[in-house]
Amino acid sequence: MCDLVAPKSPEMSGLDEEELMPSGWSPFDLGTQRSQSPRSFPAPWLRRLGFPLLLAFFVLSFILSIITLTQVFQNQRLYNSEQEAVQEKLNYLSAQLKGDQDLRDKGQLEASQFIEQLNKTLNLKINNQLEASKFTEQLNKTLSALCRPCPCQWKFYKDSCYYFSVAQASWETARKACEADGTNLAIISSSEEQNYLKLNLDSNRRPRWIGLSDKKKEGTWHWVDETALGQSFWNEGEPNNAGDEDCCELIPNGWNDAPCSKENYWICEKKASPCPML
Template structure:
């Protein structure tokens, strides 16, 4: 009886040892699992932080590249416009030089043929005497027309080129009595008539000018005449 009780007690101790061993193993395994889980969680968290950092870097790099591209595009556009402006200026300079050369040649040719230059116009004083219509025909053949006086300065210029001689100018009322028109069709608004002029009515329909003033006279009389050829001032296109 005592033997059985002792055996039972030993078995109980053995069972307790087995249980303790199992518990220790389970505790150890549980700790290992928690440790591994913690390590995995830490690794995952590290990876997430790495992904986020990489994403932020990628966004920053993309933003910098986009900004650089925009700045480069603006600079290229600006340089293109500057190049176009330089080419335009160069073209204008070439055109200006061409016009100046043409004007110089024209001045030379005209002055060699008796023409006088004054404020973008050439003037030719005849040495012959003809009636008004014949005088105008001569001017047209010279690619000009009878003189049109537009200002006091131009009338004053007459003093230098005709002295006191009467010359035909391009003014007539042959189309309608009393309506004085220049040869370009424009109507006279103010003039430099001598006192009492014009006074010829239907008989005197053409105008001569001295260095000081005008007078109407018969168109079939003969006088010297002045041709005028206008030229445009040199301008950039």
């Protein structure tokens, strides 16, 4: 075989090799470039190491990936375990809170039921006491109707019975009339008793003899039971002893000294008879 040589164009046929070379190049440089160009490829020993190195790189990358994934899985497992522990703790606390709430609700319910039962018991006792009080009151009324602490035509006040006469007489005659019934002319020992007797004067407010006089010693007033006068209810300006006034009469404004011979209505007093107690 023969080598084929490309024909030169007419324009380049007349030029030599130096003219055809690039500017700054020489035939020596061209030969140098030609002689050195095969050395730009990797050395044979380097080509022999390329595949093992690449294989080692992939193996290391695979191992690192496995390690990384393993660590990720372990971290995920640890995270899940911690999450489960936290959730279990939350569930436990929730159950405990629910149990405490249920216990509180149960306690409140039992307390409410106890209070309700207690109120029912108290109301029952109160009703029983009211019934007993009503019964006692009615019984007392019945006994009061049956029991007469004072005789007929006598008025009962506290522990005493009072008789308001319908006739008139001197103080001495009135005293004897009371004694004939086993009583005395009224002895007033308190303002309550004074007010009660004043309120029971007749509609004409006429005076009535009471058991007070200074007949034994002028100016020294004694009751018919010989006790000295203590608390007094004399009308203003009394006693004035005008005209031998030695006996005391009860008038609407208090007490007044009057002549013992004057004829007045009178008031007798005696202790009331006790009624049976329940």
